[in-house]
Amino acid sequence: MLPSMIKRQTPSRAMVYLSPLLALALTLVAGILLFLIMGVSPAAALHAFFIEPVSTFYGLTELGVKASPLILIGVALSLGFRAGVWNIGAEGQLIMGGLCGGAVALFFYEKTGFYIIPLILIAGVSGGMMWASIVAFLRTHFNANEILTSLMLSYVAGLFLNLMVHGPLKDPEGYNFPESRLFSESALLPTMFEGSRLHIGFLIALIVVVVGWVLISRTLLGYQIKVMGDAPAAGEHAGFSRSKIIWITLILSGGIAGLAGVIEVSGPIGQLLPTISPGYGFTAIIVAYVGRLHPVGVLFAALLLALTYLGGEEAQISLNLPVAVTGVFQGLLLFFLLASDVLIHYRVSFNNKQMVAS
Amino acid sequence: MNTSSPYLLELKGMSKAFPGVLATDNVDLQIKPGEVHALLGENGAGKSTLVKMIYGILKPDAGSILFNGIPVEVNTPAHARELGVAMVFQHFSLFDSLSVVDNISLGMDHDNDMHELAQQITELSHRYGLPLDPQRHVYTLSVGERQRIEIIRCLLQKPKLLVMDEPTSVLTPQEVEKLFITLKRLSEEGMAILYISHKLNEIKALCSGATILRLGRKVDSVKVEDESAQSLAAMMMGKELKNIAHPKQAELGEVRLLVNGLDLPAKDKTGIALQGINLEVRSGEVVGISGVAGNGQDELLAALNGEQRSAQASSIEIEGQAAGRMGPNERRLIGLASVPEKRLGHGAVPDMNLAENSFLTAFKRLGLIKNSLIDSIKTSLFADKIIQQFSVKTPSSDVPAVSLSGGNLQKFIIGRELLQDPDMLIVAQPTWGVDAGAAQTIRLELRELAAKGAAVLVISQDLDELLEISDRIGAICGGKLSRFYPTSDITIEQVGMLMAGVCIEEGVLNVA
Structure with a gap:
């Protein structure tokens, strides 16, 4: 007989919070197997992957650099996911934010002024919001699935950035390379420690965590988001507007993703390139789920996923492992997390008769 | 063979x-x-x-x-x-x-x-x-x-x-x-x-x-x-109840809810369109709407409580105010409370706890928001008050709604609406799936609310229940509402006719 899945009456509450740790443990086990198959010493590989990158102060600051966009987008996406709004195009909103902010930075090239950085950040947020508002419009007016539209718009954004750095925003003295000029000093985010790349974007990310936490747990808007995600009909009964929530969550997540993008270009990157993100917008989806859609959980999950980026680089350098290891680790983590979540809510039965009777 | x-x-x-x-x-x-x-x-x-x-x-x-x-x-x-x-x-x-x-x-x-x-x-x-x-x-x-x-x-x-x-x-x-x-x-x-x-x-x-x-x-x-x-x-x-002890006619007050020729197109292909709905509910009375499931009950409730707005403001009047274009919260503020048929997912959010669920419909009327943050202390106190006054069996207000039995959750939802002192209550299937004891409590609460001067409208498929608690009764069939008759003058068979969409006026029944 075929096995079947039966919904559990009451899913264990403790397991809901423990499942990210369980998934992490399973990822490590799978990673060890993977390294053995590849003929690499698992101990050396895991050391290179998880310990080496954070064994120095510089390593820790780099972790903060990688984690900042993940924290920002992770918090933003978890608000939308709580409302049942599946914006998986944060990558595109990040790119548009970076592009708009970058364009402003280039506009003020070789100018100085305290006002430049705020203007750049505002431009970045607006770029992300504008990109996400297309998704919101298509969803509320034509009922177009936001999963598809937001994902497709990510590719459009990527190509548009390419077009810009090949064309109008190309460095005039750059020997025809598809890159913009390097931003001038007053368009770069100040760093927090001498000799590191950790910039004030990390502080902004921490502020967003706190604001996100208060928003989701204490405000009427957060309440509406949760109700609309759990029981839309109850939300309508209470007089909440579905399309209002769709607009707000998309604009909010688009804006924060745009902020993450502009923080990247005027932080660690310092210019516009054809590619400004190693997939932060997509990795943030994993971050949001590993963090249980809670801003504080997202903070820790973002640090963990940031480590996989650093560890992947380290493993490339010291063990000659392919760059795909990072993606494999991230994928394994999400896979095991989703699998344990399914088993928290359902149990497997090999007895079909019982299934029918229940 | x-x-x-x-x-x-x-x-x-x-x-x-x-x-x-x-x-x-x-x-x-x-x-x-x-x-x-x-x-x-x-x-x-x-x-x-x-x-x-x-x-x-x-x-x-x-x-x-x-x-x-x-x-x-x-x-x-x-x-x-x-x-x-x-x-x-x-x-x-x-x-x-x-x-x-x-x-x-x-x-x-x-x-x-x-x-x-x-x-x-x-x-x-x-x-x-x-x-x-x-x-x-x-x-x-x-x-x-x-x-x-x-x-x-x-x-x-x-x-x-x-x-x-x-x-x-x-x-x-x-x-x-x-x-x-x-x-x-x-x-x-x-x-x-x-x-x-x-x-x-x-x-x-x-x-x-x-x-x-x-x-x-x-x-x-x-x-x-x-x-x-x-x-x-x-x-x-069910026909076992031949003789019903009719409730004493309460003092009728002013018209609290008035529906004038309300038309509402169906939302989708399987929905029911409401046609020419006329209805009047006065202070102090319980009005019952019977009907076989799927004849427009859900649509009627949504039209009355504001989940579905009507084209014309004047087609629904609440306390004399044209309310057809108002949303649920505006209608709540002028005194209309409602309890939908489906408890989990419509009347309450399954995975939220009782305190959070008490906030769902009460936050405006009871002022549960302070400095634009949710006043969680006041909300918990309100939830505890509901649990206590309506004998909801639950360890605390911290348990999710989904863990309560149907009867207990219904007591909680009805309690949440009643403790907001509504001037008018619309309730669908108030005792569906509720055990006999809790059902009796709920019916008594509804009568008591009317006795205190509120207008109560009950939409139910349970005919016995409607005959027991309503002062006047009618039926909905195919999105049309019948005329209403005093419960004391009507028999089960005649209500059956109304439910089947037969006009009583055509010589079969001579009342009112």
Whole structure:
């Protein structure tokens, strides 16, 4: 007989919070197997992957650099996911934010002024919001699935950035390379420690965590988001507007993703390139789920996923492992997390008769 | 083969219990070859459980199934199909991305030549007026066409008995007409049909015999031609209460809720359009709206509580204010509270705790927001007050709504609305699925609210309940509201007529 899945009456509450740790443990086990198959010493590989990158102060600051966009987008996406709004195009909103902010930075090239950085950040947020508002419009007016539209718009954004750095925003003295000029000093985010790349974007990310936490747990808007995600009909009964929530969550997540993008270009990157993100917008989806859609959980999950980026680089350098290891680790983590979540809510039965009777 | 039995299928003493409920209790049923037999009953009467036992999906706890007079034990649907039973389910099991012929082939017990199968499908579809192109993909088909696939899938097995579970609930009136022509044709050719429904006019139009179930028990088996729609309704809804102790007419005050010729188009194809609704509920009275499920009750509640806004502000007046364009919260602020039929997911959010659920409809009227943050202390206190005053059995206000029993959650939801001192309460199915004790408490609370001067409107399928608590009663049928009559002057049969959409005015009843 075929096995079947039966919904559990009451899913264990403790397991809901423990499942990210369980998934992490399973990822490590799978990673060890993977390294053995590849003929690499698992101990050396895991050391290179998880310990080496954070064994120095510089390593820790780099972790903060990688984690900042993940924290920002992770918090933003978890608000939308709580409302049942599946914006998986944060990558595109990040790119548009970076592009708009970058364009402003280039506009003020070789100018100085305290006002430049705020203007750049505002431009970045607006770029992300504008990109996400297309998704919101298509969803509320034509009922177009936001999963598809937001994902497709990510590719459009990527190509548009390419077009810009090949064309109008190309460095005039750059020997025809598809890159913009390097931003001038007053368009770069100040760093927090001498000799590191950790910039004030990390502080902004921490502020967003706190604001996100208060928003989701204490405000009427957060309440509406949760109700609309759990029981839309109850939300309508209470007089909440579905399309209002769709607009707000998309604009909010688009804006924060745009902020993450502009923080990247005027932080660690310092210019516009054809590619400004190693997939932060997509990795943030994993971050949001590993963090249980809670801003504080997202903070820790973002640090963990940031480590996989650093560890992947380290493993490339010291063990000659392919760059795909990072993606494999991230994928394994999400896979095991989703699998344990399914088993928290359902149990497997090999007895079909019982299934029918229940 | 024992051919002495006049019946194709005979059920004797079928019983099936689920945890906490006896779904069918000692039910008998007989169907002759070529007969269209109705299985009639309200939601939860045990119809689906009974046919699932016939089709081998559920195993009966007691009772026997006789096929052509021979006792059989039906263990699996495949076994049922071998015996000649075919079933069209309410929810189709089709693959959207496959063609009609692929879908049918997948559901067959044996392998088939696809070309031959396609020919058979075309042939059957011509013969029974079920136009269907075997090569079309399912996603391009309407709901009615999809149902034809299921019917043809059944007919290919050349069954002796066709079971149809509420086949018209997803169809438009035109599609229903076509379906009936097909079914009559099949019956003329000697196929027996067991037709499950709670729609009386369909049963009058199609069936020759009917077995009526109520609360898991068989009420009666009748010839449909001997019965009227209202007598069938009375059997279905329960007729044991002949003499009702009518509540004392309270002092009637001003009109609190007034509906003037409200029209509301259906939201989707299976929805019901409200037509020319006129209604008046005064301070101090309980008004009851009866009706068979799916006749516009949900739509009426949504129109009145503001979930669905009407085109004209003046079509609904609350406390003398034109409220047709107001949303739920604006209507709440001027005193209208409502309790929807579905508790989990409509009246309450399943995964939120009781404190959070108490906030859901009360935050505006009780001012549960302070400095634009949720006042969680005040909210918890309110939840505790509901739990205490309405004896909700729960360890604390911190448990999720989904963990409460139906009766307790209903007490909580009604308590949440009543403690906001509404001037007007609209409640749908107030005691559905609630145990007898809690049901009595809820009814008393509703009467008491009216006695305190509020206007109460109860929309219910439980006729006994409506007759017990309402001062005036009417019915909704096909999205139209009947006139209302004082409960003291009306009989169950007359309410049955109203529910079947028969106008009482036409000489049958002379009241008011």
